[in-house]
Amino acid sequence: MIAFAFVMAAIAVALAGFAAFHSWRELQVSIALLAAMVVYEVALIVQLAVFAGALGTRPVDAVVLISYLVVCVVLPVAALLWGLSDKSRWGTGVVAIGMLAVAVMCVRVGQLWMYAS
Incomplete structure (x- = not known):
């Protein structure tokens, strides 16, 4: 479970x-970036389901963990919608910053799971 959270963080950094790179090249959100974000969003929903399903077996603060997981699912969608609506290079910059925030939250989910014993 912990490895799953850290792999999700690594994918978010990628x-x-x-x-x-899109922002540096002054490109808008491409089909490749959009497709990668959709696949990653599905993986985040799976992560939410897996961690929520296994929550009963761990003495972890459920409210904090579920909050992190829900924000991990919502934030890429919000960043992508903002990136699609902004036609300048900063639209993809917002997506990049949003994905870095998701990476930090996925690491935090792994830490919460690891330290709950």
């Missing part, structure tokens, strides 16, 4: 780099 997507942030891809979005930052």
